[in-house]
Amino acid sequence: MEKRNFVLWFKYLGKEDILLVGGKCANLGELAGKIGVPVPNGFAISAYAYKVFLKKTKADKKIESLLSDIDTTDMKSLENISEKIRDYIEGQSMPVEIEREILKAYQELCKQIGKKDVAVAVRSSATAEDLPGASFAGQQDTFLNITQKNLLKSVKQCWSSLFTPRAIVYRKEKGFSHSDVLISVGVQELIFSQVSGVMFTIEPVSGAKDKIIINASPGLGEAVVSGQVTPDEYAVEKGTFRIIGKHVVKKERQIISNSKGGTKWAAVPQKLQNQPAVSDEAIIRLAQYGVQIENHYGVPQDIEWAIDDRDRIFILQARPETIHGIGGGVKKEERKDFMEQDILVRGIGVSPGQGSGKVKIILDVKNMSSFKQGDILVTEMTTPDWVPAMKIAAAVVTNLGGKTCHAAIVSRELGVPCVVGTENATKVLKDDEIVTVDGQRGLIFKGTIVEKEGEKAQALGAPLDLSAQIVTATKVYVNLSIPEIAKKIAQETNADGVGLLRAEHLMLSIGKHPRLLLEEGGEKVMIDKFANGVGQVAEAFFPRPVVYRFLDFKPDEFLELPGGEKYERKHVGPNPMIGYRGEFRYSKEDDIFRLELKAIRQAREKMGFTNIWVMVPFVRTLEVFRKTVKIMQEEGLDHRIDRSFQLWIMVEVPSAVFMIEEFCKEGIDGVSFGTNDLTMLVLGVDRNDTSVQEIYDERNLGVLRAIAYTMAVCKKYGVTTSICGQAPSVYPDYLEFMIRCGATSISVNPDTVVSSRRSIAMVEQKIQMEKALGLVSKPKIAKIPFEEVFFWRHVEE
Numbered sequence: 001m002e003k004r005n006f007v008l009w010f011k012y013l014g015k016e017d018i019l020l021v022g023g024k025c026a027n028l029g030e031l032a033g034k035i036g037v038p039v040p041n042g043f044a045i046s047a048y049a050y051k052v053f054l055k056k057t058k059a060d061k062k063i064e065s066l067l068s069d070i071d072t073t074d075m076k077s078l079e080n081i082s083e084k085i086r087d088y089i090e091g092q093s094m095p096v097e098i099e100r101e102i103l104k105a106y107q108e109l110c111k112q113i114g115k116k117d118v119a120v121a122v123r124s125s126a127t128a129e130d131l132p133g134a135s136f137a138g139q140q141d142t143f144l145n146i147t148q149k150n151l152l153k154s155v156k157q158c159w160s161s162l163f164t165p166r167a168i169v170y171r172k173e174k175g176f177s178h179s180d181v182l183i184s185v186g187v188q189e190l191i192f193s194q195v196s197g198v199m200f201t202i203e204p205v206s207g208a209k210d211k212i213i214i215n216a217s218p219g220l221g222e223a224v225v226s227g228q229v230t231p232d233e234y235a236v237e238k239g240t241f242r243i244i245g246k247h248v249v250k251k252e253r254q255i256i257s258n259s260k261g262g263t264k265w266a267a268v269p270q271k272l273q274n275q276p277a278v279s280d281e282a283i284i285r286l287a288q289y290g291v292q293i294e295n296h297y298g299v300p301q302d303i304e305w306a307i308d309d310r311d312r313i314f315i316l317q318a319r320p321e322t323i324h325g326i327g328g329g330v331k332k333e334e335r336k337d338f339m340e341q342d343i344l345v346r347g348i349g350v351s352p353g354q355g356s357g358k359v360k361i362i363l364d365v366k367n368m369s370s371f372k373q374g375d376i377l378v379t380e381m382t383t384p385d386w387v388p389a390m391k392i393a394a395a396v397v398t399n400l401g402g403k404t405c406h407a408a409i410v411s412r413e414l415g416v417p418c419v420v421g422t423e424n425a426t427k428v429l430k431d432d433e434i435v436t437v438d439g440q441r442g443l444i445f446k447g448t449i450v451e452k453e454g455e456k457a458q459a460l461g462a463p464l465d466l467s468a469q470i471v472t473a474t475k476v477y478v479n480l481s482i483p484e485i486a487k488k489i490a491q492e493t494n495a496d497g498v499g500l501l502r503a504e505h506l507m508l509s510i511g512k513h514p515r516l517l518l519e520e521g522g523e524k525v526m527i528d529k530f531a532n533g534v535g536q537v538a539e540a541f542f543p544r545p546v547v548y549r550f551l552d553f554k555p556d557e558f559l560e561l562p563g564g565e566k567y568e569r570k571h572v573g574p575n576p577m578i579g580y581r582g583e584f585r586y587s588k589e590d591d592i593f594r595l596e597l598k599a600i601r602q603a604r605e606k607m608g609f610t611n612i613w614v615m616v617p618f619v620r621t622l623e624v625f626r627k628t629v630k631i632m633q634e635e636g637l638d639h640r641i642d643r644s645f646q647l648w649i650m651v652e653v654p655s656a657v658f659m660i661e662e663f664c665k666e667g668i669d670g671v672s673f674g675t676n677d678l679t680m681l682v683l684g685v686d687r688n689d690t691s692v693q694e695i696y697d698e699r700n701l702g703v704l705r706a707i708a709y710t711m712a713v714c715k716k717y718g719v720t721t722s723i724c725g726q727a728p729s730v731y732p733d734y735l736e737f738m739i740r741c742g743a744t745s746i747s748v749n750p751d752t753v754v755s756s757r758r759s760i761a762m763v764e765q766k767i768q769m770e771k772a773l774g775l776v777s778k779p780k781i782a783k784i785p786f787e788e789v790f791f792w793r794h795v796e797e
Helices: 015-035 047-057 059-067 075-091 096-113 148-163 165-174 280-297 365-370 384-390 406-414 483-493 504-510 514-519 523-541 564-571 582-588 590-606 622-634 654-658 660-665 675-683 701-717 732-741 750-773
Strands: 007-009 042-045 120-126 142-146 183-189 195-200 211-218 232-237 243-247 253-257 263-267 301-307 313-320 343-346 348-351 354-361 376-379 395-398 418-420 434-438 443-446 475-480 498-502 546-549 612-616 647-651 670-673 720-723 745-748
Touching: 007 015, 007 096, 015 042, 015 047, 015 120, 015 183, 015 280, 015 313, 042 096, 047 059, 047 096, 047 183, 059 075, 075 148, 075 165, 075 365, 075 384, 096 148, 096 183, 120 148, 142 148, 148 165, 148 183, 165 384, 195 280, 211 280, 232 280, 243 280, 280 301, 280 313, 348 406, 354 395, 365 384, 376 384, 384 406, 395 434, 406 418, 418 434, 475 483, 475 750, 483 523, 483 750, 498 523, 498 745, 504 523, 514 523, 514 564, 514 590, 523 546, 523 590, 523 612, 582 590, 582 612, 582 622, 590 612, 590 622, 612 622, 612 670, 622 647, 622 660, 647 654, 654 660, 654 675, 654 701, 660 701, 670 701, 675 701, 701 720, 701 732, 732 750, 745 750
Parallel strands: 354 376, 376 395, 395 418, 475 498, 475 745, 498 546, 546 612, 612 647, 647 670, 670 720, 720 745
Antiparallel strands: 007 042, 042 183, 120 142, 120 183, 195 211, 195 301, 211 232, 232 243, 253 263, 301 313, 343 443, 348 418, 354 434, 434 443
């Protein structure tokens, strides 16, 4: 994938392209090209185009100046600064080369569809969007029914929507730096929906994983996702695809496309108002698509969809469900302190927990500045524009909306109790009235919660972590890239440490090729940035270990950084995956490697975080490994002398498997399997090449034998073994395979830490029971008996 293109078509994109085109567009590419579900045709205007726009118009300097001293709790000031930034961005002329590429791509889209002036949806796609733990739901703008005459204007409006008040507050809440989040824009054929909505492959409030919840309403999906209507709700049993529940509401209005461009409200025909919006056949087909998408990603999904006038289903967007995936679906305890006669209003509970306070009825977002911390926000609808008030609210209540509207998603992320779809809360409740909102049951009571003696309500922002109550012999580590969210992840997952701290985000946050940085005398910038970033993670998890993996950009990935064209072009070979990377690069460019080592030493010694360990990626040969260790020793990092310091290697290359005994004799402390690269190199398959993708399988016998043999040798030498690939999260039998082979830890993404700990506990208990009862177990992985994996046991001397 070309990193410096202004336009990239969806069909060539995948989930690994988030840094190029943001979460939304990357997932659209994944949906269309790799999962095979129906997605409307379109293209992405890259984050690189936005960066060029900022630089050429000097908007980056203006934004930095305006945001330097912003106080996100001062709503009037926040709105004023947001307006200034947006006006400035939208008032700039788009560079001619970007404008030309966008219009050229639009004309090609028209040609492919066979229409002269195709109506499109113009959708924002932030580079930190749709990540586990932070959906950024509705934080940037979308424009529907756009044609060529207003396409460029809509693109600039999407760019400027990166600085709405709600987006500025949300980034701060989630620990993202404003300068680190870029924005791409998706331009996609508009589906003239007869009906549309949102689907969760998990029950979004209780976290039940055996249900699929579908919300649906006539017209375009904007009405459902923004919370401006109360939709139908259908529940489907995941295993059988049996419809197990329907809640059909009266649907009086819908959003449709306007013949003059844009959208408008229209009445739903009388005969359709009380009918289910979707047929049973379509409900089941939607659920099947949902499971297909969830199985591909390995985590529950939040999916937008539409059905056109020919009854064709289209998937418009998919992203990870951000609450129960990370928090383990913990259900908060319901309180029974109130009687039936105390109920003032009933609605749909969309965010668990209870909150008490004074009612504050606000019907216009412009009056939000009068809202005070601890008030109960009561309004007509909960759109993402209300996030600054939701953040300080004791609870949120609305007349309209459903479980899957964007504001419901955000309220769950904020940990604020929320009830939507009450129909009449703004009329029944009174300003300054004291009420209690139960976000689990969807009820609003008169009066306040009185805590019983010795009882204290749990902080809503820190859900109870059941994993803390589960003890496992196998350590459960977490994979991380972004230091700013480390504290939150440490608190929410209770992980035993960080098994993979990627360095690449730190380099991207500096925004330059390291060689250019050195040329400009920026050595201290890199050392301080890396030391502070790694230190931030180490502090969040202290004294639990943090395994930092040294920089492992492939040459084509380094190329996209400023200075990359000058310094990296010569290194980009025919296959960057097996090219100039990993430990080999450190021995050739030790001056850059030494800056990383200085940063680690600074974080360990000056900052006092002795829980930082290191890991060398893409280890190929003993000779190069020894050179790498020698450089480390010269920089004062010696794992053989310092007992608090560990050196791990990544096992991704078959040579590391065959020579694992020699590496163990070199005194390594641990190995971690990168199953993606190891599988590709064992099988000789590029998993991104669709023509051979079907034979890419992490459970292939050859891959399993490589892992099992490596662990057997490591066990002999007392070397820690771990895995940082996604296989144990995706395949339950992979987890059992790793544990039976003697893995001492696994490292998984934040959203699967709690569920992985539960699964590990079950496997360990199963093995203990077998030993206690003298049972002979014959476990299998992917139908392969374990004895076939341990091939070397049967090789004659």
